[in-house]
Amino acid sequence: MKMSNFSEVKNPETKINVADRTFIGKNVVLGSRCKEINIGYGCFIGNDIYIDVDYLTIGDYTTIHHGSIIHGIKTQIGHNCWFGHYTIIDSLGGNTRIGNNVGVGAHSQLWSHMKFGDVLNGCRWNSSSSLTLDDDVWLVGHSIVGPIHAKEKSMLMTGGVAVxxxxxxxxxxxxxxxxxxxxxxxxxxxxxxxxxxxRFLQLRAEFCAATGIDEQLFVLVDEFSQQDGVTQFNLHERSYRPIRSAEEYQFIKFMLYDKAKWLPALAA
Structure with a gap:
């Protein structure tokens, strides 16, 4: 448990696992309902973020910017996701699943429930369900979505309300x-x-020219193999074999988020 990464952990029984090279900012609070929190490698969790969800899993290289809120029962967030400032991610409907390479612009709201009016007095609007955003979904800024299924590579323009x-x-x-x-x-x-x-070779050349890092540390392959000290990239699968080197970290960050995104194929 790395409680020192968070300004406050309200439930002392919370199981916390934070991978290496993940930055957690100031005033990041884990609420009293948190039971298990897993945050992947190379993530950025900004300042003033409130997390109060029973089970939270975040993949590698995901960014959650300042002022965001995550609450509910179960929230799963994949690799290489990006959430702008003041995003609300709700899973009170039970399960919110956000795939890999998902982008959500600032001031957006992701809801899995709709409740307020008195059912006793006849309010018809009381519902909850799963919210699913598949891989490569992009919700541009000020978006609002209900408990929907946004399928792979779908996109919601600025200010859109998807029900x-x-x-x-x-x-x-x-x-x-x-x-x-x-x-x-x-x-x-x-x-x-x-x-x-x-395009990959051009990106590699630009990065290595700017940093002085050897291009041969990053190679294209059709199949992964054991190669010590080299990061392999497979364009067919849009994946890479991480070795967790400092050079690899810099190259991955250079490509994120608008140049290229890669999914880890094997554990380091």
Whole structure:
């Protein structure tokens, strides 16, 4: 348990696991309902964040900016996610699952329940359910979503309010949000493997020229193998074999978040 990483842990029985190279800012509080908190490698948890969720898992290289709130029962956040300032992540509906490479702009709200009016006196609006954001979903700033399923690569434009599921690689806008892909196209286009290789080698060259780090520390492979001291990247799988070196950490951070995102294929 690394309680020293947090300004306050209100439940002394909370199980806490924070991986290396993860930064936790000032005034980050774990509330009384927290039972188990797992935060991955290379994350950034900003200042003035309140976490009060029974079970929280955060993958590697995820950023949660200042003033955000995470509360509820079970929240799962994948690798390489980015949450802007003052984001609310709610899982009081039971389970909020956020995939890998998900972006959520500042002042956004992710809800898994809708409760307030008195059921005894006839209020019809009382519901809770799971909230799921699949891989590569992007909610641009000031977005609000209810307990929906946003499918892989879907995107919600600034100020959108999504109360229904979002289709894969489609763009939504408005309140309530509607599919506007016929006007804006899709979030992701197909890129040929050869072009991906060219872009990777260009990124590697730019990074190494700026840092003086040897390019041969980062190699492209079709299959992972045991190579000591070298980080292997597989474009087919969009993954890498982490060795947790200082050079690898710098290169991954250089690519995040808008150049390239990689999922760890094997434990270091």
């Amino acid at each position: 229904k599921d979002m289709d894969s690689n489609s763009i939504y806008a408005g309140s309530p949000a509607k599919n506007v892909s016929d006007k804006f196209g899709v979030q992701f286009e197909e890129v040929a493997y050869e072009e991906k290789c060219r």
